[in-house]
Structures are given as C-alpha cells and as structure tokens.
Amino acid sequence: MRNLFNYISRKSPIHDLTGATKLVCLLLWSFASMMTYDTRILIVMPFLAFGLFALSKIKLRDVSFMLGFTLVFMVLNNILVFLFSPEHGVELYGTSHVIAQLWGNHVLTLEQLWYHLNLVLKYLSSIPIVLLFVCTTQPSEFAASLNRIGVPYAISYAVALALRYIPDIQKEYNDISKAQQARGVEMSKKVSLLKRLKAASTILIPLIMLSMDQIETVSNAMQLRGFGKNKKRTWYMARPFTRWDVLSMIFCAGLLGLAIWSNLSRGTRFWSPWM
Amino acid sequence: MNKAVKLIVAIGIGAALFFVCGRFIAIPSPIPNVTINIQYGVLAFFAAAFGPLAGCLIGLIGHALIDFSYGWGIWWSWVIASAAFGFVLGLFKGLFNPNDGGFGGSKIVRFNVTQLIAHLIAWGIVAPALDIVIYAEPANKVFLQGLVAGASNIVTTAIIGTILLVAYAAARPKKDSLRQE
Numbered sequence: 001m002r003n004l005f006n007y008i009s010r011k012s013p014i015h016d017l018t019g020a021t022k023l024v025c026l027l028l029w030s031f032a033s034m035m036t037y038d039t040r041i042l043i044v045m046p047f048l049a050f051g052l053f054a055l056s057k058i059k060l061r062d063v064s065f066m067l068g069f070t071l072v073f074m075v076l077n078n079i080l081v082f083l084f085s086p087e088h089g090v091e092l093y094g095t096s097h098v099i100a101q102l103w104g105n106h107v108l109t110l111e112q113l114w115y116h117l118n119l120v121l122k123y124l125s126s127i128p129i130v131l132l133f134v135c136t137t138q139p140s141e142f143a144a145s146l147n148r149i150g151v152p153y154a155i156s157y158a159v160a161l162a163l164r165y166i167p168d169i170q171k172e173y174n175d176i177s178k179a180q181q182a183r184g185v186e187m188s189k190k191v192s193l194l195k196r197l198k199a200a201s202t203i204l205i206p207l208i209m210l211s212m213d214q215i216e217t218v219s220n221a222m223q224l225r226g227f228g229k230n231k232k233r234t235w236y237m238a239r240p241f242t243r244w245d246v247l248s249m250i251f252c253a254g255l256l257g258l259a260i261w262s263n264l265s266r267g268t269r270f271w272s273p274w275m
Numbered sequence: 276m277n278k279a280v281k282l283i284v285a286i287g288i289g290a291a292l293f294f295v296c297g298r299f300i301a302i303p304s305p306i307p308n309v310t311i312n313i314q315y316g317v318l319a320f321f322a323a324a325f326g327p328l329a330g331c332l333i334g335l336i337g338h339a340l341i342d343f344s345y346g347w348g349i350w351w352s353w354v355i356a357s358a359a360f361g362f363v364l365g366l367f368k369g370l371f372n373p374n375d376g377g378f379g380g381s382k383i384v385r386f387n388v389t390q391l392i393a394h395l396i397a398w399g400i401v402a403p404a405l406d407i408v409i410y411a412e413p414a415n416k417v418f419l420q421g422l423v424a425g426a427s428n429i430v431t432t433a434i435i436g437t438i439l440l441v442a443y444a445a446a447r448p449k450k451d452s453l454r455q456e
Contacts, residue, residue, distance in 0.1 A: 165288050201316075
C-alpha cells in the first residue's frame with residue numbers, strides 16, 4: 001500500500017522535534033500567514049520556510065508530486081481571482097495606479113498585481129511548512145499530539161482510528177469495485193453521469209454495511225479494554241519536550257505575534273507602498 | 276457509555292470513509308478536471324445515522340485529512356463548511372431516522388429537503404463568508420465557487436445519500452416489529 005501521508009523517515013533536527021511541537025508550530029505559522037497581508041512580513045516567511053525545508057533533509061524530489069499539485073492550485077486560484085475581480089486590489093488598498101486598459105472598462109492596476117504578489121507569497125510561506133509537517137510527522141504520533149495540545153482524547157482517538165482504517169477501507173473499496181466490475185458495473189466516461197453515480201452506490205452499499213459491522217466490532221473491543229473509563233490516557237507515541245521544542249514554539253508564537261501586532265498597530269491587514 | 280464509545284468509533288471510521296471517497300474515488304464529470312464529490316453522500320448517511328456531533332466531526336476530520344494529503348495546507352473555510360453541513364443535517368436526524376428501519380416516501384422527501392437546506396447553508400453562506408473574512412478573496416468569485424460546489428454536492432447527496440439510507444434501513448429490524456403474544 002502506498003504511503004499515504006508521505007511520512008519520510010530521516011535523521012534531522014526537524015524529525016527530532018515532537019509531533020505536538022510541529023503541530024503547534026504549523027498552526028501558529030499558518031495562522032500568521034493567513035492573518036496578515038503585510039508584505040514586509042510575507043516576504044520573509046517563504047525564505048524561512050524553505051530554509052527549514054532544507055534543514056529537514058527532505059528533498060524537493062520527494063515531494064515533487066504534492067508540490068506540483070499545489071502550485072497548479074495556486075495558479076488556478078490566482079487566475080480565478082483575477083477574472084472575477086480585476087480591480088479587487090484597488091478596493092483593498094484604496095489607491096489606483098493604472099498600467100493598461102483591459103476588456104470592457106476594466107483596467108490593470110499596480111494594486112491588483114500587488115494583491116496577487118501577496119497571494120502568491122502567502123502560498124509560498126505556508127506550503128513548505130505543511131509539506132514539512134506531513135513528511136516529518138509519523139501519523140500515529142499525530143493523534144497523540146492532538147491530545148497534547150488540548151483536543152479531548154476521545155476526538156484524538158477518532159483521528160487515530162481514521163488514520164488506522166484509511167488503508168483498510170481503501171483495500172475493501174478496491175476489492176468490492178473489482179467484484180462489481182466483473183459483474184458489469186460501469187463507472188467510466190462511457191456511461192451517463194446518473195449511471196456513474198448509481199454505479200458508485202453499488203460499491204458504496206456493501207462498503208458501508210461492512211463499515212457498520214466494523215464499527216460494532218471495534219467499539220465492542222474498545223469497551224472490553226475499558227476505553228473511556230478514565231479522564232486521561234497515555235500515548236505510546238508521546239515524547240517529552242526538549243529545549244528545541246520550546247524554542248521552536250516560542251519562535252512561531254513570535255511570528256504570529258508580529259503578524260497580529262502589524263495588523264492592530266496600523267488598523268488594517270493590508271500593506272502597500274502607496275498607502 | 277456504550278453509545279459514547281460507538282460514537283467515537285463511528286466518527287473515526289466515518290472520517291476514513293469520507294477520506295477514501297474524497298481522495299481516491301474520482302468519478303469523471305463532463306467538465307474537464309472536475310471530479311464529483313461522492314463523499315458528501317457518505318457524510319449525509321453518517322449524520323443521519325449517528326447525529327450532529329458525528330456529522331460535524333466526520334466532515335471536519337475527513338476534509339482536513341484530504342487537504343493535508345494534497346499538501347496545500349488546510350483550506351479552513353471549506354473544511355468548516357463540510358463540518359457545518361454534517362452538523363446541520365445531523366441536527367434534524369429525528370425527521371428521517373434510518374435506525375428504526377424503513378426509509379420510505381415521506382422520510383426520503385424530508386431527508387432531501389433537509390440536505391438541500393444544509394448544503395445551501397454550508398456552501399452558500401458558511402464557505403464564502405469565511406473565504407472573504409479569512410482570505411480576503413473577491414465576493415463574486417467565492418459565491419460562484421460555493422454555488423457550483425453546493426449544487427453538485429446536493430445532486431450527489433440526493434442520489435448516493437438516499438440510496439445508502441434506503442439500503443441501510445432495509446437491513447435494520449423495524450420498530451414495533453415484535454409483538455407480545
């Protein structure tokens with residue numbers, strides 16, 4: 001079975017951080033890049049992000065598929081934003097420097113290009129960090145980390161169960177799908193959309209029935225082992241924090257603090273040289 | 276206690292199903308590069324069978340895992356919209372409960388009206404509003420995206436969700452099917 005979440009085991013300072021630290025840093029970092037449109041901060045973050053990426057010994061080649069996918073998504077989103085609202089930048093920044101005339105009475109402005117630059121920087125500052133998290137955190141440590149940062153353990157356990165059963169369900173789906181195809185169920189482009197959806201449900205019905213049985217079995221097994229009896233539980237994959245864990249969390253918190261401070265002190269999320 | 280453990284397992288396995296359907300089962304649509312999301316039929320099924328908490332968390336966990344596995348970071352506004360759909364549908368579970376056995380005419384209509392409203396809330400209000408607040412994207416773009424996604428999700432939920440619920444209810448013992456002699 002293909003390694004789904006693409007965990008790559010290497011020896012590096014990033015791998016040594018605990019899962020909980022990486023999750024906290026990921027959240028702080030992505031909130032920082034989500035909140036601010038201050039270009040002075042956004043321009044630094046991609047460099048930091050790619051620097052950390054180099055530190056993790058994960059090669060670009062390892063993640064080229066995911067990276068390519070994301071870049072296509074980024075370009076498409078930019079094109080859509082531009083087509084739907086070519087003067088969005090003027091609205092946001094409140095100034096207008098016309099460069100060229102476009103279709104209708106729309107104009108191309110420096111502000112619009114500036115807004116797109118900010119969008120691209122936002123992607124570039126968060127993509128490497130997400131990839132880094134996905135590639136350097138073991139899925140089973142991920143569930144333990146959720147509990148560590150305050151998510152109730154019942155919910156963390158549900159996430160752990162989901163990660164555990166994804167490969168099983170994938171395999172069951174493939175088996176059922178092959179069996180139904182042998183009986184002549186067609187899901188390709190050759191038949192109409194409605195037929196394809198109906199074909200999908202001939203696979204989903206046995207899959208759901210199987211899953212309902214599985215829910216029964218697993219929950220019985222968990223009850224027999226006393227799941228949910230105590231207020232807390234321990235995790236096999238949990239590790240104690242080290243100095244580097246604390247330092248990285250402080251650094252990311254500082255980054256988020258900077259983003260919030262920049263927004264609050266100027267009273268706006270946006271920044272442009274013309275403001 | 277029994278119910279709580281079962282709910283947790285249902286959330287876990289439901290999220291795994293949502294993930295597999297959303298990530299690996301691509302049904303080609305007439306529009307190039309657009310595939311149909313059948314996972315909302317599965318989510319609707321679980322929300323109807325297990326209630327609002329399960330619906331909300333399956334949408335949240337399943338959708339977040341899909342976003343993670345693509346590597347583009349979590350697009351929070353849409354993840355929350357998925358959770359909102361599961362939650363709203365689960366809230367009205369009493370109207371079309373499949374667990375009593377029997378999922379016929381009036382329950383099918385009530386289920387589909389509810390899922391229509393739940394999808395409209397999720398993709399017509401929650402997703403675009405959060406896109407504007409969080410990502411400062413242009414309003415007309417996000418509303419159009421939301422409506423397109425919402426419309427296709429309504430169709431797939433109507434077909435797949437209904438078929439799944441009918442099949443599941445048929446396999447359940449009917450309420451009042453036993454009489455004391």
